Amino acid sequence: LAKTTQPISMDSYEGQEVNITCSHNNIATNDYITWYQQFPSQGPRFIIQGYKTKVTNEVASLFIPADRKSSTLSLPRVSLSDTAVYYCLVGNTGGGNKLTFGTGTQLKVEL
């Protein structure tokens, strides 16, 4: 079972790049890595997903080293509206019982 570890909180300022790292030392060969964002009183929202190397979309980049034991979510030029909890999820093709969310990282963006 791939357990994930994230920093509990991070602080940043508007316009800065934020990098949030998730450790998943026991990741299995077939596991994908997915990141979600959650605002208070809302359900999580998908940000990005990857398997290896680098993935980029319109809101974020995901960096996964060759050993895949960690991953880093990169948010370019954050704004106040990016203040939220960010979750790292590791899952595999073996079945839903191996879906493991991390504890989440509370990102606070200030002016």
Add this chain to the structure above:
Amino acid sequence: ETGVTQTPRHLVMGMTNKKSLKCEQHLGHNAMYWYKQSAKKPLELMFVYSLEERVENNSVPSRFSPECPNSSHLFLHLHTLQPEDSALYLCASSQGWRGNGDDEQFFGPGTRLTVL
């Protein structure tokens, strides 16, 4: 709006009550999930349904009983709950039928449950 709705949004119940949570997805997805989110704890996967069949039950107490009558609806029946069951209950759906997290999950807004 994510295309996943949950009712009610808030629920207060006593330990002897029986209530049900409802989830509906309007996305044509094949897999649906129930999660529990307690304060300061990670999201806990409770149940996964794929193509209307339960594929996972993560050792959830029997006082929680899921039901998936069709691919668009998911229920969580509650009876004789404990105060520690108070939490935010989230429903999600995904296109993929394997229900294994590979596919993007679309979450509903959740039901805030308080057990007195």
